[in-house]
Amino acid sequence: MFKNYKKLLATLVPASVLVSVPSIAMAAAGSLDPKDYVGISFWIISISMVAATAFFFLEAGKMTAKWRTSVVVSGLVTLVAAVHYFYMRDVWVATGTSPTVFRYVDWLITVPLLMVEFYFILAAVGLATIKVFWNLLIGTLVMLVGGYLGEVGAIDSTVGFVIGMIGWLYILYYIFAGDAGTAMGNASEGVQSAFKAMRLIVLIGWAIYPLGYLLGYMMGSVDANALNLIYNLADFVNKIAFGLLVWAAASSESAKG
Ligand SMILES: *C/C=C(C)/C=C/C=C(C)/C=C/C1=C(C)CCCC1(C)C
Numbered sequence: 005m006f007k008n009y010k011k012l013l014a015t016l017v018p019a020s021v022l023v024s025v026p027s028i029a030m031a032a033a034g035s036l037d038p039k040d041y042v043g044i045s046f047w048i049i050s051i052s053m054v055a056a057t058a059f060f061f062l063e064a065g066k067m068t069a070k071w072r073t074s075v076v077v078s079g080l081v082t083l084v085a086a087v088h089y090f091y092m093r094d095v096w097v098a099t100g101t102s103p104t105v106f107r108y109v110d111w112l113i114t115v116p117l118l119m120v121e122f123y124f125i126l127a128a129v130g131l132a133t134i135k136v137f138w139n140l141l142i143g144t145l146v147m148l149v150g151g152y153l154g155e156v157g158a159i160d161s162t163v164g165f166v167i168g169m170i171g172w173l174y175i176l177y178y179i180f181a182g183d184a185g186t187a188m189g190n191a192s193e194g195v196q197s198a199f200k201a202m203r204l205i206v207l208i209g210w211a212i213y214p215l216g217y218l219l220g221y222m223m224g225s226v227d228a229n230a231l232n233l234i235y236n237l238a239d240f241v242n243k244i245a246f247g248l249l250v251w252a253a254a255s256s257e258s259a260k261g
Contacts, residue, residue, distance in 0.1 A: 045236045050089035056082040056244045071254035074124045078247030108152045147171025161221040198253030212238035
């Protein structure tokens, strides 16, 4: 499957640079206001996603077969996010409104991919069952559907928040106390510490999102600046740092041969 790895890389990296061209053109035309900190954060994070993608795809080639897919998935997460970030940035710069649809389409693709990472890290040590993946996916869908309906005003923003929280708490319960959490017993130290760090990201890194929602929608009026700045920061932590944890575990385990 990875024989054409170099070819894949040669396609994906220029492709991610190409999608950034419209944004570069806009910035060159001076449309990014130096006082627009939210717009600048969109810019910085979109470029970071491109850089992280190149890094993960290049590094994947150094891993043993068992670990390569995990690092490729880290690169897919940042690639999908990079593309959405260029669109989101343009929506923000052009209209000053939240790019809610692009944001949720991105999450709908990238969050399940992050759940796949959990599945893979368990699978690499022979502990995963498909049930683990389905449970994490169900939690993800409840979380995102609740949040989306609340953000677009289809349901009351507090109700959307509560539904979203239920989905997130289910994921937390599952990875800390459920099958996925208790299955790690005899995994190697490198895998165990990576798994624990990934769990902490889902607990602490992911907590930034409901905070953004709270400050964005539930303080009496809608604050698009706070909402987008916080979501952007959260994506940086939860996509790039999370990917680096997977990369670190894969590197150390691959070095063992
Ligand atoms: C790469 C994108 C990631 C990891 C996105 C994660 C999103 C969340 C953890 C969102 C959580 C929410 C709640 C827990 C309640 C309020 C609504 C959400 C959707 C913002």
